[in-house]
Amino acid sequence: xxxxxxxxxxxxLTDEAHRYYRENGFVRIPQVLSTSETERxxxxxxxxxxxxGPEIWGAGEDEVQVHFVAQxxxxxxxxxxxxLHPVVTQIARRLAGAPLRVYSTDVLLKPGQKxxxxxxxxxxxxxxxxxxxxxxxxLTAWVALVDVPVERGCLSYVPGSxxxxxxxxxxxxxxxxxxxxxxxxxxxxxxxxxxxVPLKAGDVAFHHCRTVHxxxxxxxxxxxxxxxxxxxxxxATYRPGTEDAHISHMAPGDRLDNExxxxx
Ligand code: SIN
Ligand code: NI
Numbered sequence: 269x270x271x272x273x274x275x276x277x278x279x280x281l282t283d284e285a286h287r288y289y290r291e292n293g294f295v296r297i298p299q300v301l302s303t304s305e306t307e308r309x310x311x312x313x314x315x316x317x318x319x320x321g322p323e324i325w326g327a328g329e330d331e332v333q334v335h336f337v338a339q340x341x342x343x344x345x346x347x348x349x350x351x352l353h354p355v356v357t358q359i360a361r362r363l364a365g366a367p368l369r370v371y372s373t374d375v376l377l378k379p380g381q382k383x384x385x386x387x388x389x390x391x392x393x394x395x396x397x398x399x400x401x402x403x404x405x406x407l408t409a410w411v412a413l414v415d416v417p418v419e420r421g422c423l424s425y426v427p428g429s430x431x432x433x434x435x436x437x438x439x440x441x442x443x444x445x446x447x448x449x450x451x452x453x454x455x456x457x458x459x460x461x462x463x464x465v466p467l468k469a470g471d472v473a474f475h476h477c478r479t480v481h482x483x484x485x486x487x488x489x490x491x492x493x494x495x496x497x498x499x500x501x502x503x504a505t506y507r508p509g510t511e512d513a514h515i516s517h518m519a520p521g522d523r524l525d526n527e528x529x530x531x532x
Contacts, residue, residue, distance in 0.1 A: 276300055278358040289363050293430030293479035294465070300355055301411070301470040310413035310469075310493055312346035313337075313375045322377065326387060333389045334483075337375040339514060340495070342528070347373060351497050356409055356472060357532035360499045363474055364405040367502035369529040371400070376410075376494040378421045378486035386421065389483035391450045391457075393429070394498065396438045398477060399509030400524075402501055406477040411495040412467035421486040423473060424464040426457070430476035437478060442509055450480060500524070502531060 280297055289295040301309070320343065322335030337343070341351035350356070351373045361368055378386040394408055416422045436454040441447055450457045457480070464484075465473050475481055477498075486492045502525075506518040515524065 275302065276355050278355055278362065280355070281359045281362055286363065289474065289476075292425070292427040292463075294425040294427070294463075294473060294475035294481070295363070296465050296467065296471060296473045297359060298468065298471050300359065300472040301353070303470065305353075306413055306470040308346050309350045309411070309495065312344045313340070313377070313413060313493055313495060316340055316344050316347065316375055317377060325389070331387055332384060333378075333387045335377040335379060338511070339372055340375045341370065341373040341497075347375075347495070350411065350495060352530065352532065356411070356497070357499070359472070360407060360409055360474060361532060364407060364499070364501075366405050368405070368499040368532050369502050369504070369524065370532060371398070371406070371498040371500040371504070371524070371529060373495060373497045376496050378483075378492040380489040380491050381487055382489045383491075386485045388485050389421070389423075391480060391482040393437065393480050394475075394477040396441055396447070397510050398498070398500075399507055399512035399515065400500060400504045401507040401521075402504045403477055404501060406498065406500045406504065408475050408477065409497045409499065410467075410473045410475065411497065412469055412471045412473075413493040413495060414490065415469050416467045416492055416494065418464055418466050418484065419487045420490065420492045421484045422464060422466045423475075423481050423483045424462045425475060426460045426462055426480040429460065429480040430478040432478070440507065440509055444510055454480075499532060500529075
């Protein structure tokens with residue numbers, strides 16, 4: 269990776285990229301982070317993974333899609349800086365066209381195949397798993413902390429899928445047992461084109477919470493280290509659902525407007 273240390277600004281988000289996001293529900297923005305920032309955030313992610321041990325996205329130890337550490341930004345100062353990164357947050361806000369808050373961030377690791385044979389990441393959209401209401405503009409920033417070519421398990425997206433009607437979405441679930449395969453919810457899914465988006469270290473891909481996406485397995489020997497940051501609508505409210513232990517003390521309908529969900 270060639271070193272690139274000049275500070276970036278929100279101008280990396282061109283009008284063309286903004287239009288692409290509105291139409292397709294995702295966009296890749298190259299070189300948002302400098303080389304030194306990328307290295308700092310990668311080292312922090314490795315530290316956190318070693319300290320906390322991974323949680324497993326998948327059926328169990330043998331069927332891992334992704335190793336993750338949830339709420340990473342509350343567990344490591346460097347990853348707090350990443351969640352609140354001025355350029356990442358400004359791009360997110362411009363794409364959303366409205367104020368946002370940090371909802372959560374996850375370290376997202378697919379170990380290299382010499383350590384583990386990872387599976388593809390399940391086809392899904394993020395809306396289904398968010399215990400939130402009022403998320404029309406909510407989006408995820410997927411930050412590449414190493415080079416993520418196709419072979420290392422980059423994400424693919426179904427362009428325009430964020431605009432499909434509610435009848436073809438699973439808008440919410442209260443437990444993972446309710447999860448339905450995409451083909452059941454959206455019979456046309458199999459006939460949709462998909463766009464695969466390899467990323468270089470320091471690139472960020474943004475996707476809307478209704479955009480259908482997936483990722484390949486990691487078929488290289490090096491780990492795929494990424495970071496997912498969910499920026500939610502500033503007015504979003506709690507709706508009991510999955511992965512909500514950190515907010516389950518709230519009443520349904522409460523706004524998530526305290527210091528754990530800072531405005532960006
Ligand atoms: C992955 O990192 O493989 C999946 C991340 C996502 O679903 O946003
Ligand atoms: Ni997702």
